[in-house]
Amino acid sequence: MRTIAACLVMAFLANFVPLLPEPALAEDPGDARVRTTLEVAAPAGPANEDGGAMLSARLSAEDGRPLGGARVTFYELSTVFGERLMELGEAMTDTTGTAALVLEPAWPGEHSIIARFGGGEGLEPAQATLLLQTDAPPNLHENAAFGLEQPRKWAPFGFGLLVLAVWGVLGLVMARVVLGIMADAPAPAPGAVPVRIFSRGQFSASSAARLLAAPALLLLTALPVGWFLTSGGGGEPDQAAMPGSSHAGASTAHLPAFPATLEQSISAITTDASGDVRRDSADFPSDLALVDGRVLVLDSNKGRMLTVTSEEKFARTFESNRGGETSLLRAVAMTSHLGLIYIAAPLYGNVVVLEPSGRVDHVIKTRIPAGIRPFHPAGVAVDESDNIWISDSSNDRVVSLSPSGSFLASIGDGDLDTPGGLALDAAGNLWVVDSGHHQVKQYAPGGLLLTAIGADQLKKPEAVAVDESGTVFVSDAGLRAVAVFGIDGLFLGVIAGDQPGHDGEMASALPYPYGVKVASDRLYVVDRLSGVHVFRLDGASVREGER
Amino acid sequence: MVLQQHQKADLELTAMRPITRPGEYYWVIVAGLSVLVFAAAVAYLQQLKEGLGVTGLNQRVSWGFYIGDMVFFIGISYGGAMTSAILRLTNAPWRAPLSRIAETMAVTSVLVGAVFPLIDMGRPERMVYLFRYGQVGSPVLWDVIAVNTYLIAGAIFLYLPLIPDIAVCRDRLGPNTGKLRYLLYERLALGWRGTDRQKRVLAWGTTVVAIVIIPLAVAVHSVLAFLFGVTSRPGWDSTIFAPYFVLGAMFSGVATVIIAVAGFRWAYHLEEYITRKHFEYLGYIMMTLGAGYGYFMFSEYMTEGYKLHEGARDMMELMIVGRLAPFMWLFGIGGLVVPILLVALPITRNIFGITTAALAVLAAMWLKRFLIVVPGLAEPMMPTPLVIYWPSRVEIMITLGAVAAIPLLMMLFFRLFPIISIFEIEEVAEEDAKRTAEALHQAVP
Known part of the structure; x- marks a missing residue:
């Protein structure tokens, strides 16, 4: 009896095991x-x-x-x-x-x-x-055979017959009514002149003109409509470029390399000693922030913030409530300001402000004029006045908000197409990734467009960072690299990018680069697939030379 | 009582007034409605050029205003056709002045509604793929066939009772009405003279089409319901959807008939033929259908709400207490309770009260279609957040254009053909006279 009771207790406890908090994962010492x-x-x-x-x-x-x-x-x-x-x-x-x-x-x-x-x-x-x-055609799905196969096979034919029967009845009714009524129609009065639209006279120029007028009018109407539809790049719409693809040529190996050395890589997926994937592994990380030497990473698909440990692994610091006002699910934009981390979250359009420890400092509820599509933040930056800049990629604009979330201004209306990452330079100018135009644009704080760079080099720019000297770093999923531009917009080269592997195939250390931040002579890049990579910038002399 | 000569002349004059003297505001109203339709066309042109990105539709909520509009407009069409057909088959004598408006409304609204699947397609030219690669097991293919069959049946149902009235136009207006128009009347009247044989064959044809159109409308709207019901999406996955859609169609259809009748009665001074009695009868039908619809809705939510399956639970929460609750309750109170009370209470059971109730029903039923189509898609089937859908300016303009297109098409139709059925009113009067004579004959042998 005691054994049975013990078993029941054990079974009961076993049911709750998954609910118990996960034990702290011991980092295997001396790995x-x-x-x-x-x-x-x-x-x-x-x-x-x-x-x-x-x-x-x-x-x-x-x-x-x-x-x-x-x-x-x-x-x-x-x-x-x-x-x-x-x-x-x-x-x-x-x-x-x-x-x-x-x-x-x-x-x-x-x-x-x-x-x-x-x-x-x-x-x-x-x-x-x-x-x-x-270029293979897709495999057509085939239903598995089961008992109702025959009725399912024949039912459409039954319905088809039914439709034909209805059409038959309607046709019969029309025929019988029309013939029945016409049978009793009066004979035309002797000498009555039938009414005709066109007389049966000689074929003349005026009758020909009347005949041709309608099609000509239709054609004249169709021409401007056709022009309207085909102008501005008709035909097949652009397919969204997959990460790793490029608009011209698959490989980017021909681009000049900017001197940088890969110093550290924190893999998105890590395993514990037994080979199981750790729950702290990143699932499509998108951006990062640097606070007091700590690297904080936005783990977008899981809606949480990770930090990089001294063992070069990820550890959870903030787990958001997926449906709540602090939800970070699908958030892709984060920045740091005065020791706090600002994350623009798409679910409710809030900006969630966190301490590096993961504690929620406050939540800013944004009050942005409604666009034609739902608000979708793709970049965030905070200026010296604590005002927040957010790129609303769905509505092709960048908005500035007061620290409390009130709308202040909107820039880029008309000249931005799907804006992405944002960065502020030392002079307070705003750099905006204009993904749709494959450019990066610089705006004065008042919203005046100062310059646009990268039109000839960028393929699928995602995020931007500017260092103290004014050098611009742009992560590009199309190039599978980070493109570097001097202060005058001169293209200096790429970091990472395609390199021939052992088998001759091109491969990049950054298959899907996204968030990018620069601090001193280190460049931090979040790759959505492979994790976080830190590059030491050896091109200081090059950059100095640009000034 | 057979119509006297002067009564007959009055009837013909009234029925043909929109043709001969449409009134000083006619062109103003036509121009106003045309502007809305034109604005919708421009909006559609923008969508055609730039793609569906200009709408609020997204990867998850791929059916929004447009499919809601399709269900709504086709629904009111079935309601109009079925009301007319049922009243015709049951030989309700009060139907005569209303049937033409109901049948015209049925055809024009199905014409407008059938365009919406094309509008919903980013690449409308790919409609042809439906026939090239169509799957016979797909409700989409059957829906296209069914709607077109119904459109043909609806057009025949409108045309057959119109033949004697076209003959009246031919004879009264004569060739002076214009060559093209006279030719139209002459050809469409098929040589109608009102002989017994012609009347017999016309009565037979009209009855057969009325019999066919009722199951056809039920079947067609059921297929439309299956587009939703055969999916396993929470909110759509319901066995009650087909009758629920049919009843909803009739409910909104009768409300539209009331509004159309009230509008044309006021605009063309049909007070002598369309009286408070007609509104009361239509109001009773609308009230009964509303109660039935409320019962279906309660039954659906009751069974879903009791079981609370995982997806349905979120859906119920969204609709009853969540973000969509204000709309849902607005529908329940504004679209069911208030209209029923307006018809039921003697103090509000008048033309104004019943028309107000119909307007509330129509707006609420449009809202209900939106609440059926969108939340079912917004609710994720995978562990991802709820997607927000809000219609864009383009969708709103196209919807407003479609709303304007129905009265516009009706006004243009009544510019050519009599607005009330002269032949049917005469026929009903003749039957009435026959019954009175028989009764008298029995009372005084």
């Missing part, structure tokens, strides 16, 4: 795990008749030794219902360290493929990305 490298290769040809592509990823240790028996997970970047990784499947590496998986593309075009090794057993996690172009 001496072997660094690993994962390389994903483009498929050589179709894998099957359906146009599937064979994806393969090779996992090796630091010394080049292939690692067999490791689990590699393949994902595809999906932009449906927000950006997220769609799991394609898992595969184990063979003795050559290669894991392979057949991708059956759901749509023709570009696919961003991510392969991840979770680490474990003394091995560090690794990640690789690949931009794949497929």
